[in-house]
Amino acid sequence: xxxxxxxxxxxxxxxxxxxxxxxxxxxxxxxxxxxxxxxxxxxxxxxxxxxxxxxxxxxxxxxxxxxxxxxxxxxxxxxxxxxxxxxxxxxxxxxxxxxxxxxxxxxxxxxxxxxxxxxxxxxxxxxxxxxxxxxxxxxxxxxxxxxxxxxxxxxxxxxxxxxxxxxxxxxxxxxxxxxxxxxxxxxxxxxxxxxxxxxxxxxxxxxxxxxxxxxxxxxxxxxxxxxxxxxxxxxxxxxxxxxxxxxxxxxxxxxxxxxxxxxxxxxxxxxxxxxxxxxxxxxxxxxxxxxxxxxxxxxxxxxxxxxxxxxxxxxxxxxxxxxxxxxxxxxxxxxxxxxxxxxxxxxxxxxxxxxxxxxxxxxxxxxxxxxxxxxxxxxxxxxxxxxxxxxx
Amino acid sequence: xxxxxxxxxxxxxxxxxxxxxxxxxxxxxxxxxxxxxxxxxxxxxxxxxxxxxxxxxxxxxxxxxxxxxxxxxxxxxxxxxxxxxxxxxxxxxxxxxxxxxxxxxxxxxxxxxxxxxxxxxxxxxxxxxxxxxxxxxxxxxxxxxxxxxxxxxxxxxxxxxxxxxxxxxxxxxxxxxxxxxxxxxxxxxxxxxxxxxxxxxxxxxxxxxxxxxxxxxxxxxxxxxxxxxxxxxxxxxxxxxxxxxxxxxxxxxxxxxxxxxxxxxxxx
Numbered sequence: 001x002x003x004x005x006x007x008x009x010x011x012x013x014x015x016x017x018x019x020x021x022x023x024x025x026x027x028x029x030x031x032x033x034x035x036x037x038x039x040x041x042x043x044x045x046x047x048x049x050x051x052x053x054x055x056x057x058x059x060x061x062x063x064x065x066x067x068x069x070x071x072x073x074x075x076x077x078x079x080x081x082x083x084x085x086x087x088x089x090x091x092x093x094x095x096x097x098x099x100x101x102x103x104x105x106x107x108x109x110x111x112x113x114x115x116x117x118x119x120x121x122x123x124x125x126x127x128x129x130x131x132x133x134x135x136x137x138x139x140x141x142x143x144x145x146x147x148x149x150x151x152x153x154x155x156x157x158x159x160x161x162x163x164x165x166x167x168x169x170x171x172x173x174x175x176x177x178x179x180x181x182x183x184x185x186x187x188x189x190x191x192x193x194x195x196x197x198x199x200x201x202x203x204x205x206x207x208x209x210x211x212x213x214x215x216x217x218x219x220x221x222x223x224x225x226x227x228x229x230x231x232x233x234x235x236x237x238x239x240x241x242x243x244x245x246x247x248x249x250x251x252x253x254x255x256x257x258x259x260x261x262x263x264x265x266x267x268x269x270x271x272x273x274x275x276x277x278x279x280x281x282x283x284x285x286x287x288x289x290x291x292x293x294x295x296x297x298x299x300x301x302x303x304x305x306x307x308x309x310x311x312x313x314x315x316x317x318x319x320x321x322x323x324x325x326x327x328x329x330x331x332x333x334x335x336x337x338x339x340x341x342x343x344x345x346x347x348x349x350x351x352x353x354x355x356x357x358x359x360x361x362x363x364x365x366x367x368x369x370x371x372x373x374x375x376x377x378x379x380x381x382x383x384x385x386x387x388x389x390x391x392x
Numbered sequence: 393x394x395x396x397x398x399x400x401x402x403x404x405x406x407x408x409x410x411x412x413x414x415x416x417x418x419x420x421x422x423x424x425x426x427x428x429x430x431x432x433x434x435x436x437x438x439x440x441x442x443x444x445x446x447x448x449x450x451x452x453x454x455x456x457x458x459x460x461x462x463x464x465x466x467x468x469x470x471x472x473x474x475x476x477x478x479x480x481x482x483x484x485x486x487x488x489x490x491x492x493x494x495x496x497x498x499x500x501x502x503x504x505x506x507x508x509x510x511x512x513x514x515x516x517x518x519x520x521x522x523x524x525x526x527x528x529x530x531x532x533x534x535x536x537x538x539x540x541x542x543x544x545x546x547x548x549x550x551x552x553x554x555x556x557x558x559x560x561x562x563x564x565x566x567x568x569x570x571x572x573x574x575x576x577x578x579x580x581x582x583x584x585x586x587x588x589x590x591x592x593x594x595x596x597x598x599x600x601x602x603x604x605x606x607x608x609x610x611x612x613x614x615x616x617x618x619x620x621x622x623x624x625x626x627x628x629x630x631x632x633x634x635x636x637x638x639x640x641x642x643x644x645x646x647x648x649x650x651x652x653x654x655x656x657x658x659x660x
Contacts, residue, residue, distance in 0.1 A: 013658065021659045025568035027651040071655075076654045097496040101429045102422065113418045114502050116411055142429070 001086040002050040002058045002165035002198035004071055009080035011041040011066055030078070040066045041077065042222040050086075050165075053192055053199045055209045055230060057237050058219030065201045067219070068092055068168050086165025086198070089115070091249065092306065093170075094155040100144035104135065104154055107143055115162040117298045125162055132187070133157035134180070153180060160187055165192065169201040185211055206234060206303055206341065235363050258287040258294060258348040258357035261325070265344075273335055274340070275368040275382060280331040285348050285358070289323035292352035298319060299345040300337060308337060308380055314351055336381040412503050419510040423489070424517070438518040441475060441523060446470050449590045461592045463621050464533035467526075471620050472589040472613040474522040475547060479555050479609055480580045482515035486559030487566050487573065494567075494660040504653045505646075508563040512555050516548075536622055544619035546631060547612040550638040554608055557641030560649040567660050568652075589613055592623070608634035625644060 015036040039079050041063045048054045056064040069075045072090040097114065098107045108129055112122040130136050133153040143151060159167065167188075189212070191197040203209050209216070210230065218226035218233045225348075226233050263283035265271070273279045287294040296318075299310040311330060313320055320326055341363065348358040395443035428434040446469050461468040463587040486508035493507040530537060566572035587598075587609045593601075604610035611626045618625035626634075 021568040021655075024567050024655045024659055025652065027648050075657045093495075097502065099422065099426060101426050106422070106425070110422060113415060118414065240437060 002196065003086070004048040004084045004166060004198070004200065005082075006047075006067070006070070007045050007081040007083075009040065009041055009044045009067075009070060009077045009082060011063075011070065011075070011083035012037040012039050012078045039222050043068070044080070044219075044222075044224045044297065046217045046224055046227050048198060048200060051192065051196045052215055053188075053214030054201070054211040055213035055233075056200070056202045057209065057216050057233055058217060060204075062219035063222040064219055065092070065170055068170055068200065068202060071166075084166060087116070087163060088166050088168065089159050089162055089164030090168040091156060091170065091180075092153050092168060094152050098143050098151075098155075101142050103142055104139040104146070104150075105130070108139075108154065108158060111158045112162060115164075117162065129154070129157040129161035132161055132183075149177065149180075156184055160172045160184070164197060166198045167342065168197075169199070171203055187211055187350055206305075209234070220305055230309055256357050257291050257350060260283065260285055260346060260348055260358040260360050263346050263360050263362070265364070266329070271362070273337070273364050273366045275337065275339060275366060276334055276384065277368065277369075278331055280329060281344065281346065282327070282329045283346060284325060284327055285320075285349070286325040287320065287322050287350075287357075291322045291350045293350060294320040294322050294359065295347075295349050295351050296330070297347040297349075298330060298332075299347065300332075300335075300378060301343045301345060303341040303343075305343065306380070308342075335366065336383065337366045338380070338382050339366050340367050396522060397497070412506065415476065415503065415506050416510050416513070419506050420513050420517075420532050423510060423514050427514075435521070438521050441518075442470065442473055442522045443583075445473060449473070453590050459591055461623075463623060464535050467529045467533045467535040468592075468617070468621065468623070469590055470529050471523075471526055471617050473517045474526075475551055475613050475616045476584060476587065476589045476609070477522075478515050478519045478551050479511075481518065482512035482555040482585060483559045483562060483580055484577055485511035485515060486555075487563045487576065490563035491567065491573070491660070494656065504656060505560070505649060508559055508649075509556055512559055513550070515555075522651075530620075532534065538618075538620065538622040540619045542619075543615040543625055546635065547616035547619065550608065551612045551616075553642040554638035557638065557643070557645030560645035564649045564652050564656075567656055583607070583609065586610075587613055593626075605630065605633070608637040610634075612638075 015038050018035075044063070044067065056067055058064050068090065069092065069362070070077050071084060072088060072092060073082075074090075074092065093252065097111060101111075103108070105126070108126045109122065114126050115125075117125055130139050133150075133156075135150045135153055138146065138150060146154070159169070169188075185208075188199060189313070192199055199212065201209070201212060203212075213230055215228060216230050216233050217224050218237055226236055260286040263281065265273075266280035266282050271280075281298050283296065285294075285296055292312060296313040297310055300308050302308055311332060313328070313330075320328070342365070344362040344364055346360045347356055349356050424435070431437065433440070446466055449469050450466050453469075455457045459465065489507040489511040490504070493504075496502055496507075527537075529535070562572065562576050566576065586603050587607055588595075588604065593604055593610065593614050611630045614624075614626050615631065617623055
């Protein structure tokens with residue numbers, strides 16, 4: 001119970017705006033619209049075992065949400081097979097099936113009916129969901145009067161409290177404030193431990209994925225490029241050149257004016273950096289003669305992918321020479337980043353034409369040799385400070 | 393069937409009949425609540441509508457066109473119009489409810505058949521509540537009651553089957569081709585005048601008789617009326633044709649809708 005199998009699943013969508021979907025109205029055949037299409041999923045196969053906490057990782061447009069929709073049966077794959085065993089609950093969009101004129105309780109009751117509950121079971125599940133949502137004061141008010149937070153809370157509470165063997169969740173971060181999110185995470189973990197519920201979720205935030213999931217699949221441009229343990233997948237994801245990882249950023253011409261031929265930390269293979277110590281990035285880059293002002297840059301972002309600082313060759317007065325290959329080496333003598341996971345983003349671009357030509361991410365772990373205790377640290381960086389005490 | 397042993401493809405997973413029926417019932421209740429929410433008169437509106445429409449026909453056909461039906465005119469028009477409203481009203485509401493329930497189509501456990509069918513069932517509740525007024529019309533106008541359960545039953549079952557069949561096709565096709573949302577109400581309007589609701593079936597002459605033969609609603613309306621009043625009932629051949637047409641429509645509607653409903657989310 002609670003397993004999901006995808007076998008060479010592909011999904012194509014029509015591009016552009018149509019006046020009418022005549023071929024879809026025709027009852028025979030596949031009903032796929034003719035004309036220009038894009039492939040959202042391309043030959044995707046994977047298996048989720050009962051009780052797994054499974055993450056779909058990848059950039060925007062990689063196909064994560066389409067997979068969830070195929071599993072949920074919302075949309076049908078163009079080819080391939082999706083099999084699942086057990087009851088499904090999906091939180092793909094907030095407030096699915098809510099009618100704005102009905103009260104929270106009426107909507108909750110109806111959701112319970114859809115989930116196949118009746119009588120006492122339905123009442124118990126609805127009460128449980130209302131209690132979980134913490135909005136019992138407003139439960140007999142039409143949901144159109146709800147704040148977006150109340151709406152999100154009720155949606156999540158219903159998805160979580162109605163019986164399910166497989167729970168599909170898209171972007172858990174969308175749910176409520178921080179305290180409620182914490183509660184959701186705890187509850188998801190509990191569902192998995194106590195009831196053996198299978199969890200399949202999508203999130204763009206590393207820490208959410210790490211907190212909830214143990215295995216997953218890495219999606220890239222509609223294809224599954226990796227599957228298994230979560231940590232190596234996340235590392236692979238961050239190492240993917242950004243231009244390729246995201247369909248949105250995919251270049252139409254294969255022609256690049258600048259490339260990063262190789263890049264690594266020094267010594268090679270280092271993925272551990274130290275607070276208030278130096279780190280060095282070395283790269284071989286190439287730029288064509290067309291590039292006016294070649295720039296090599298290293299951005300440093302924290303675990304939430306928030307940019308902390310960046311070093312740019314042109315700003316430091318280093319002039320790279322266009323039209324040749326060059327070896328670049330840059331050292332940051334004092335890394336102020338707090339201990340924890342971080343990402344180095346290495347970029348090459350032409351300052352005259354602000355288009356990123358090459359981009360590589362390297363996930364790293366920042367550690368501290370000193371007395372910096374993460375639990376006591378707030379903010380984004382750690383500043384050195386001198387202290388003195390007077391008196392007595 | 394136990395859920396824990398079988399391994400089914402979600403797309404082939406049939407919603408169990410029981411589940412669909414339970415949902416149908418709650419959806420009708422839900423539609424009813426939504427329709428009456430924030431209205432002062434609430435369900436009274438399902439009585440006010442046919443009364444006002446009947447008054448309009450009395451004015452147009454009886455007072456202006458001086459039509460004679462052999463039975464007091466308002467009493468004559470009222471039952472036929474209730475039945476027509478089941479068809480016309482149910483038809484357009486089925487279309488609207490399918491288009492308006494796409495948000496819930498994303499719920500994996502929800503059969504998409506439920507909204508249009510329950511819209512039509514809700515229209516039959518309107519009919520039932522309207523029938524309460526019929527004795528009042530008959531008493532007020534001194535019309536003689538002439539009860540015959542069989543034509544009433546036949547007309548109700550036939551109209552329901554026809555409306556569900558035609559309504560499902562219309563609801564599904566109009567998701568893909570939105571022109572139909574504008575076109576089909578016009579077709580229903582024309583069909584209304586090609587059905588003897590506001591006038592007796594024998595008042596039109598030969599051409600109209602041919603139309604009535606192929607219009608099952610003509611038989612159902614005339615027959616429904618004959619179940620309450622002393623007017624002529626269509627012959628057996630008409631009944632057979634009409635009922636057969638209605639059930640063929642029902643079959644085609646169910647088949648077509650279930651065939652194409654999985655494409656709704658990609659288009660709607």
